[in-house]
Amino acid sequence: MATELTWLGHATFRLDTEAGTRVYVDPFLNGNPKCPENERSPERCDLVVLTHGHGDHLGDTVDIAKRFDCPVVAPVELRDWLTAAHDLPEANDQSPNKGGTVSFAGVRLTLTDANHSSSNWQDGKIVYTGEPTGVVVRQDGGPSVYFAGDTNVFGDMALIRRLYAPDVAVLPIGDHFTMGPEEAALAAELLGAPRVVPCHYGTFGLLTGTPDALRPLLPAGVELIDPAPGETLTL
Template structure:
């Protein structure tokens, strides 16, 4: 099954698994390089790496419009519930859940995480996706850390990563 990934700007990606579309870190309307608006997005699930505005800015409007699940840290899920989102799925590092076309495992990241109103957003995370027969690591915002070696090793079936999406940006991420 083919997996198609579309970068829309900043850390926002649309991942078509062949069984559905995942939206990672929705920052669309206020992103100067994004070619689409939040109102144009069609997805089956939203994945959030951490609570900073440039990763959650359009999560509420998209989740309300599409009634799709939002996979995120428990604290972000609690905040989303207060924003009227019923489909927020709170997780913690190490947890795995089903997504259209496969699974998503919440891995660690080293980064701060607070929500637009300043409240604590739980731990920053990355995502290890096993979708459409592909293993994809979505690092979110993070520095280089030793568990990336473990994440990059073959899984129990001998499959290596097919793609690692890494943040390069010096001041806030890897340099």
């Protein structure tokens, strides 16, 4: 079985690994205007991965976790908040911090830095949910995928290249809340991944960056893979 990556609109992805593990990254399904209707109720899930606590990334995490009794890997403060505020089981093995690696169902997840913010609402107040992260997803015999999360470009993306050499880089390009196409092109250069998948664009009016704006800015030899919402890529 090949590794398959399905974009579900905004920054939400489903990753099906070589071994058949199904991973949802930042599962903002219901309320996501770009998520296809037939994708809003997952048929199965083996693992949820969160990059930070904003509602457009946390999304349906709690419902999915309780429905499928699956692990939720998230930065430590966010994972602890999910236990305290949403009654997910306490699980220290699911709450790494930046630089930490955890493994579930044949998938290794390493949290990386990201330059953004992370918060959510609780009892009518904004609560801190830790620092934002990116995540590198690795599997034996399959491609490695770097999900940058919400971020701008930063020089230490070169360290992600050196340490993890991702085969695919999933980068936000919408601008305003994250980097836009110009910064994303530099991120691609620093990361050295041969393939780039854009995300976090077109969902709302403020997110004006587009794949067409990114494409001519990418380094020579970097392939831009631009799926439609609901489209599955074979990596």
